[in-house]
Amino acid sequence: MEYKILDKGFLRLVDMMGDDYAAVKAARVSYGKGIKTPEKDRNLIFYLMEHGHETPFEHIVFTFHVKAPIFVARQWFRHRIGSFNEASLRYTELKDEFYIPDHVRKNVVEDKQKAIRVDDEQLKQKALDLIESSIENSYKVYKELLEMGVAREMARIVLPMSSYTQFYWTVNARSLMNFLNLRADSHAQWEIQQYALNIANIFREKCPWTFEAFLKFAYKGDLLKGGE
Amino acid sequence: MEYKILDKGFLRLVDMMGDDYAAVKAARVSYGKGIKTPEKDRNLIFYLMEHGHETPFEHIVFTFHVKAPIFVARQWFRHRIGSFNEASLRYTELKDEFYIPDHVRKNVVEDKQKAIRVDDEQLKQKALDLIESSIENSYKVYKELLEMGVAREMARIVLPMSSYTQFYWTVNARSLMNFLNLRADSHAQWEIQQYALNIANIFREKCPWTFEAFLKFAYKGDLLKGGE
Amino acid sequence: MEYKILDKGFLRLVDMMGDDYAAVKAARVSYGKGIKTPEKDRNLIFYLMEHGHETPFEHIVFTFHVKAPIFVARQWFRHRIGSFNEASLRYTELKDEFYIPDHVRKNVVEDKQKAIRVDDEQLKQKALDLIESSIENSYKVYKELLEMGVAREMARIVLPMSSYTQFYWTVNARSLMNFLNLRADSHAQWEIQQYALNIANIFREKCPWTFEAFLKFAYKGDLLKGGE
Amino acid sequence: MEYKILDKGFLRLVDMMGDDYAAVKAARVSYGKGIKTPEKDRNLIFYLMEHGHETPFEHIVFTFHVKAPIFVARQWFRHRIGSFNEASLRYTELKDEFYIPDHVRKNVVEDKQKAIRVDDEQLKQKALDLIESSIENSYKVYKELLEMGVAREMARIVLPMSSYTQFYWTVNARSLMNFLNLRADSHAQWEIQQYALNIANIFREKCPWTFEAFLKFAYKGDLLKGGE
Numbered sequence: 063m064e065y066k067i068l069d070k071g072f073l074r075l076v077d078m079m080g081d082d083y084a085a086v087k088a089a090r091v092s093y094g095k096g097i098k099t100p101e102k103d104r105n106l107i108f109y110l111m112e113h114g115h116e117t118p119f120e121h122i123v124f125t126f127h128v129k130a131p132i133f134v135a136r137q138w139f140r141h142r143i144g145s146f147n148e149a150s151l152r153y154t155e156l157k158d159e160f161y162i163p164d165h166v167r168k169n170v171v172e173d174k175q176k177a178i179r180v181d182d183e184q185l186k187q188k189a190l191d192l193i194e195s196s197i198e199n200s201y202k203v204y205k206e207l208l209e210m211g212v213a214r215e216m217a218r219i220v221l222p223m224s225s226y227t228q229f230y231w232t233v234n235a236r237s238l239m240n241f242l243n244l245r246a247d248s249h250a251q252w253e254i255q256q257y258a259l260n261i262a263n264i265f266r267e268k269c270p271w272t273f274e275a276f277l278k279f280a281y282k283g284d285l286l287k288g289g290e
Numbered sequence: 291m292e293y294k295i296l297d298k299g300f301l302r303l304v305d306m307m308g309d310d311y312a313a314v315k316a317a318r319v320s321y322g323k324g325i326k327t328p329e330k331d332r333n334l335i336f337y338l339m340e341h342g343h344e345t346p347f348e349h350i351v352f353t354f355h356v357k358a359p360i361f362v363a364r365q366w367f368r369h370r371i372g373s374f375n376e377a378s379l380r381y382t383e384l385k386d387e388f389y390i391p392d393h394v395r396k397n398v399v400e401d402k403q404k405a406i407r408v409d410d411e412q413l414k415q416k417a418l419d420l421i422e423s424s425i426e427n428s429y430k431v432y433k434e435l436l437e438m439g440v441a442r443e444m445a446r447i448v449l450p451m452s453s454y455t456q457f458y459w460t461v462n463a464r465s466l467m468n469f470l471n472l473r474a475d476s477h478a479q480w481e482i483q484q485y486a487l488n489i490a491n492i493f494r495e496k497c498p499w500t501f502e503a504f505l506k507f508a509y510k511g512d513l514l515k516g517g518e
Numbered sequence: 519m520e521y522k523i524l525d526k527g528f529l530r531l532v533d534m535m536g537d538d539y540a541a542v543k544a545a546r547v548s549y550g551k552g553i554k555t556p557e558k559d560r561n562l563i564f565y566l567m568e569h570g571h572e573t574p575f576e577h578i579v580f581t582f583h584v585k586a587p588i589f590v591a592r593q594w595f596r597h598r599i600g601s602f603n604e605a606s607l608r609y610t611e612l613k614d615e616f617y618i619p620d621h622v623r624k625n626v627v628e629d630k631q632k633a634i635r636v637d638d639e640q641l642k643q644k645a646l647d648l649i650e651s652s653i654e655n656s657y658k659v660y661k662e663l664l665e666m667g668v669a670r671e672m673a674r675i676v677l678p679m680s681s682y683t684q685f686y687w688t689v690n691a692r693s694l695m696n697f698l699n700l701r702a703d704s705h706a707q708w709e710i711q712q713y714a715l716n717i718a719n720i721f722r723e724k725c726p727w728t729f730e731a732f733l734k735f736a737y738k739g740d741l742l743k744g745g746e
Numbered sequence: 747m748e749y750k751i752l753d754k755g756f757l758r759l760v761d762m763m764g765d766d767y768a769a770v771k772a773a774r775v776s777y778g779k780g781i782k783t784p785e786k787d788r789n790l791i792f793y794l795m796e797h798g799h800e801t802p803f804e805h806i807v808f809t810f811h812v813k814a815p816i817f818v819a820r821q822w823f824r825h826r827i828g829s830f831n832e833a834s835l836r837y838t839e840l841k842d843e844f845y846i847p848d849h850v851r852k853n854v855v856e857d858k859q860k861a862i863r864v865d866d867e868q869l870k871q872k873a874l875d876l877i878e879s880s881i882e883n884s885y886k887v888y889k890e891l892l893e894m895g896v897a898r899e900m901a902r903i904v905l906p907m908s909s910y911t912q913f914y915w916t917v918n919a920r921s922l923m924n925f926l927n928l929r930a931d932s933h934a935q936w937e938i939q940q941y942a943l944n945i946a947n948i949f950r951e952k953c954p955w956t957f958e959a960f961l962k963f964a965y966k967g968d969l970l971k972g973g974e
Contacts, residue, residue: 078307087458088460114738133902139820206876207876210869220884222906223903223906342966396669403609413667427655438645440645443707444622444633446589450677451588533768535807536809686771
């Protein structure tokens with residue numbers, strides 16, 4: 063299962079452990095399936111979420127493989143409860159892959175945390191051309207430096223924040239819910255929202271009760287609400 | 291798979307995610323199986339371990355169900371990188387299950403962190419009788435208090451540290467290796483060593499290359515050495 | 519500054535780093551005092567708390583020295599984001615210090631997480647006598663075992679959960695607020711509430727704006743509300 | 747106290763808590779100064795370090811204010827045990843401040859993790875000119891985009907990894923030692939080494955016994971050795 067995100071990025075679920083029942087069993091510290099009746103199990107998940115008992119959800123764990131622009135990865139890596147392995151530009155040459163937006167956003171005067179889409183077609187085209195040619199130029203210099211023999215770790219300092227990077231991310235469901243609280247929200251940058259929305263989809267599919275209870279009792283963002 | 295430990299304890303592997311290849315794939319941030327050749331994959335694991343690159347091992351995750359005396363659980367819970375869910379004596383009545391040793395240890399004068407077994411049969415019998423009757427008495431009082439209507443959370447304050455408790459523990463392989471460094475070691479208390487040795491067995495079986503590389507390059511304890 | 523808690527426990531603030539201004543400076547990543555005007559600084563703290571920007575509060579750090587019964591310490595140590603050093607009963611002999619309640623609580627039928635005080639004087643006296651004599655008996659056996667030469671780590675397994683232990687706890691303000699959310703709450707066990715209330719007092723005194731903003735926007739418990 | 751680092755960076759110690767005695771007191775869980783004799787206290791620190799008892803060093807805490815290029819900050823933020831607050835380029839305009847190296851490094855064929863300085867003056871000048879003009883061009887485009895009204899969060903995607911950023915970092919001595927193990931080492935990138943060496947200086951000055959014991963028993967890097 064691979065979700066295409068932005069122009070060249072992706073999100074893949076590499077592996078996972080546990081499901082709604084894993085949280086139920088951990089909460090009951092129980093043997094075997096730990097199942098009473100589906101209704102009781104579901105109620106337990108709702109009870110845990112409502113009362114902020116979040117540790118049982120730490121026994122559900124996901125590993126994702128992500129390809130995202132560096133400015134998105136920088137926001138992602140601020141979530142410290144989780145494990146990251148990123149491809150290093152010290153040892154590997156960067157491929158010619160950069161995020162080029164397909165729209166342009168402007169800052170909003172009233173709320174400096176928000177940015178909205180511009181529909182001025184001329185402005186949009188001019189801005190996107192500028193962005194693209196600047197990135198092309200940076201990459202050309204990067205390649206030139208490498209050809210001169212400059213170390214990869216040094217040449218890459220000219221590369222722009224839109225460069226794509228890849229990483230593995232292992233995270234438990236509790237920490238994933240914190241990620242969704244902050245990133246599946248209109249105050250997050252639009253680009254990381256796209257990743258967060260796909261993570262939410264995977265989470266909903268794999269742990270439907272937990273997801274439902276999360277939306278009902280613990281979700282602090284806004285993007286996942288409406289459609290419910 | 292359930293390992294019997296001490297007189298009434300156990301260790302069960304409830305679930306796990308990943309194996310040696312999970313570390314290989316995370317280290318290479320690679321697609322698909324991420325396999326080159328078994329030899330190269332194995333070499334990579336040894337390279338990572340030798341050079342202290344421990345993050346790839348965080349993508350291997352285990353969930354255990356443990357039954358252990360409270361004084362063992364107290365040592366266990368000091369390992370903060372991991373997830374715990376313990377049965378609560380505030381809401382559940384303790385069953386009549388206590389750890390009664392089958393041997394007696396004395397402190398060693400030269401090394402206050404060590405304790406050695408006594409082979410004085412008379413001393414042993416006297417000490418074990420004392421322990422058992424003290425524990426029985428505490429439990430009797432506990433039951434009496436409950437029958438009088440005293441709250442479980444209050445009655446349990448008379449219960450001894452040898453009371454058995456149960457918990458779920460989710461831990462990644464990096465943190466599990468830290469646990470083995472400290473607890474699969476002759477300076478750890480004998481009782482927790484028994485759990486650590488069984489955890490080591492499971493780890494060896496599930497991640498043979500990682501285990502071998504751990505013993506070779508990163509293990510700081512002593513109990514797992516000899517038999518290799 | 520030492521607060522007496524329960525019959526023989528205490529809480530001491532050993533050291534601390536930062537105050538309201540430390541959070542302000544960290545949020546602004548600013549030089550020097552980072553002060554604009556007291557009003558703006560205070561508003562920033564309220565803004566951060568209201569919008570769940572909790573990282574600036576991690577730069578305020580406290581070190582406490584705590585003496586508490588083991589069943590309280592066990593609840594305390596479940597808060598993993600923080601540093602603990604506890605006196606070990608493997609190397610040190612336990613002094614004759616146990617928590618003996620001055621009241622008795624019963625479980626509530628309607629809410630198994632609650633326990634209420636009993637005012638039946640006869641029941642109370644009988645229960646407390648039982649508790650005290652059981653604890654005395656356990657301690658007598660412990661001393662006897664030590665005199666026979668049994669190792670401290672083994673003799674202590676008969677000691678009751680009401681035994682006093684001591685530990686150092688270093689915790690940042692963000693994690694301390696999580697502690698207060700769970701422990702300065704009527705669903706927490708009464709004994710740990712007493713510690714939490716004193717921690718809240720220290721927090722209020724040292725970081726008055728942060729405390730006020732916490733109560734207003736982020737506090738999920740109930741005990742700190744009323745009196746405000 | 748502010749250390750100038752690289753061409754425009756710095757490291758400032760904003761605040762700290764504890765010293766060698768804080769570790770001694772925590773290890774002994776002791777009252778008051780916790781001092782026995784300076785010799786015994788120093789010996790305890792060496793004993794703790796030699797035997798891997800690292801928790802007492804968590805009670806020594808530092809807050810730093812750092813200005814560093816983004817590619818350095820990215821390496822820094824991988825150290826998850828610590829608190830970060832970074833100035834955001836979503837809300838603040840980037841100043842015209844970029845890291846321009848004063849030397850050029852080449853990759854080493856035999857060891858892909860190493861890079862060595864070039865003394866070919868012509869190559870060096872050509873490479874540095876390329877780097878500088880590429881960075882200037884990127885910044886020019888960034889400013890142009892802002893003037894057109896493009897949102898800061900979007901315009902910054904053209905900015906290079908050499909852009910300076912600033913952040914607050916609160917870290918305990920145990921985690922700081924892990925940082926030094928990895929970054930005060932010749933395998934780390936030269937630029938982050940410069941920060942690590944200055945952090946080591948501050949650590950040595952503030953906690954001389956702990957630093958000495960660290961070098962003797964726990965340090966895994968190479969840069970701090972020789973000069974001792």
